[in-house]
Amino acid sequence: MYAPTKEAAHRALIDFAPQAGRGYAAGRNYDHGPDGRQNVSQLSPWIRIRLLPEWEVVRTVLETHSAAAASKFIDEVCWRTYWKGWLQLRPSVWDAYRADLAQLLEASREDAAYLRAVEGRTGIECFDGWADELVTHNYLHNHARMWYASIWIHTLKLPWQLGADWFLRHLLDGDPASNTLSWRWVAGLHTLGKTYLARADNICKYTGNRFPVSEGLANQPLDLQEDAPRPATRKLMPSEPIPSDLRLGLLVTEEDLSAHEWLRPQAAFAATAAYFPKDSYQTLRVAPRVVDFRQQALSNVTSREVFEQPRQLLDWAVQHQLQGIATVKATTGHWPGILAKLQAALAEKGIKLFTVRHWWDEALFPHATHGFFRFKKAIPNALEELARNQAAE
Numbered sequence: 001m002y003a004p005t006k007e008a009a010h011r012a013l014i015d016f017a018p019q020a021g022r023g024y025a026a027g028r029n030y031d032h033g034p035d036g037r038q039n040v041s042q043l044s045p046w047i048r049i050r051l052l053p054e055w056e057v058v059r060t061v062l063e064t065h066s067a068a069a070a071s072k073f074i075d076e077v078c079w080r081t082y083w084k085g086w087l088q089l090r091p092s093v094w095d096a097y098r099a100d101l102a103q104l105l106e107a108s109r110e111d112a113a114y115l116r117a118v119e120g121r122t123g124i125e126c127f128d129g130w131a132d133e134l135v136t137h138n139y140l141h142n143h144a145r146m147w148y149a150s151i152w153i154h155t156l157k158l159p160w161q162l163g164a165d166w167f168l169r170h171l172l173d174g175d176p177a178s179n180t181l182s183w184r185w186v187a188g189l190h191t192l193g194k195t196y197l198a199r200a201d202n203i204c205k206y207t208g209n210r211f212p213v214s215e216g217l218a219n220q221p222l223d224l225q226e227d228a229p230r231p232a233t234r235k236l237m238p239s240e241p242i243p244s245d246l247r248l249g250l251l252v253t254e255e256d257l258s259a260h261e262w263l264r265p266q267a268a269f270a271a272t273a274a275y276f277p278k279d280s281y282q283t284l285r286v287a288p289r290v291v292d293f294r295q296q297a298l299s300n301v302t303s304r305e306v307f308e309q310p311r312q313l314l315d316w317a318v319q320h321q322l323q324g325i326a327t328v329k330a331t332t333g334h335w336p337g338i339l340a341k342l343q344a345a346l347a348e349k350g351i352k353l354f355t356v357r358h359w360w361d362e363a364l365f366p367h368a369t370h371g372f373f374r375f376k377k378a379i380p381n382a383l384e385e386l387a388r389n390q391a392a393e
């Protein structure tokens, strides 16, 4: 269903845009199942790799609706930016999750309760249905993700980290920030004192009674506590200026396929390369459909051979006599480690890597210091900037 091309992504955005107004706000919480998803955009797999960047989605929607009519939809798109900014300011939350996960995964291999959950054999019909939908379609409606995560944590009493990992590996839109922090929010670890508990009547109402009333759901949330104090926010690393006196290459990755469009006008690039960290995806055991979707999208957008090893990138840079390479600044997740390896390989030949942040992230990430409602106050300024840029084009 998800073609890994800009054309397919753009067409889906144009088709959905008329529905992104007040109707979206009223209907978005209903999960009518895989064949009835017209009430939500389903754009997330393309947004995840920025084949559709947030600013393009918002700009397109504002061609049909006023900012007031589309405010709910724009807020949802900005939740993604909020989560990414929040984790960027607190990478220790990601590091702690990864460290816990390494231990839990080891023990989970033989854990019958974990295996029943991921294989959809818990006997809780709605949960087992979503477990199947996740591996079959690599997508779940937002409300189903909330119910699933809540049942995983509060009813089945499984570690949230294992559930987050299972989602991240199977969702086409799997994203370190949106996923990890949403699971933490359901677990009651994001907003202190706020936990999300799935209720049978709520599931019945918003799924149109597609599942029999689920008996046996927890009626009290678990009170999860963490040993570590809440992390302090760190300063955002600045975007690096691209020097004009070096022979430069442009590196595009699946983290931001729009870089092809917005970085290119910033310098005279002598050559362009595409890099996909297939080894990392394999180590993380990401579902083949997710890997193929992202790799093919990268290949289609750049129309180039996709390098998979740092050595290939280095050979390409040497062949083109590059002195520097510009790429998108990695956000917290797997990419900072991958970029560090590329940087080390390029340094062997004295080739520098310059990492740049898009103005959208630059403008909004610093506001992700507290909750979404404080962050939201920065959205009108970003929309004004968007309008100014559009007028200047």
Ligand SMILES: Cc1cc2nc3c(=O)[nH]c(=O)nc-3n(C[C@H](O)[C@H](O)[C@H](O)COP(=O)(O)OP(=O)(O)OC[C@H]3O[C@@H](n4cnc5c(N)ncnc54)[C@H](O)[C@@H]3O)c2cc1C
Pocket (backbone or CB within 6 Å): 028, 040, 041, 042, 043, 044, 045, 047, 048, 076, 077, 078, 079, 080, 081, 083, 140, 141, 142, 143, 145, 146, 149, 167, 168, 171, 173, 174, 175, 176, 178, 179, 180, 182, 183, 186
């Ligand atoms: C436990 C859990 C895990 C999640 N994991 C991910 C994930 O790995 N990647 C991911 O992109 N989203 C994640 N979400 C958020 C949300 O469920 C999906 O973004 C949304 O369901 C995608 O469907 P859509 O494109 O039809 O969304 P729409 O409702 O049409 O929204 C439009 C866009 O806004 C963004 N968006 C909407 N809601 C959210 C949200 N709550 N948080 C962040 N961005 C949002 C997405 O980019 C989405 O495509 C998670 C939510 C929960 C509760």
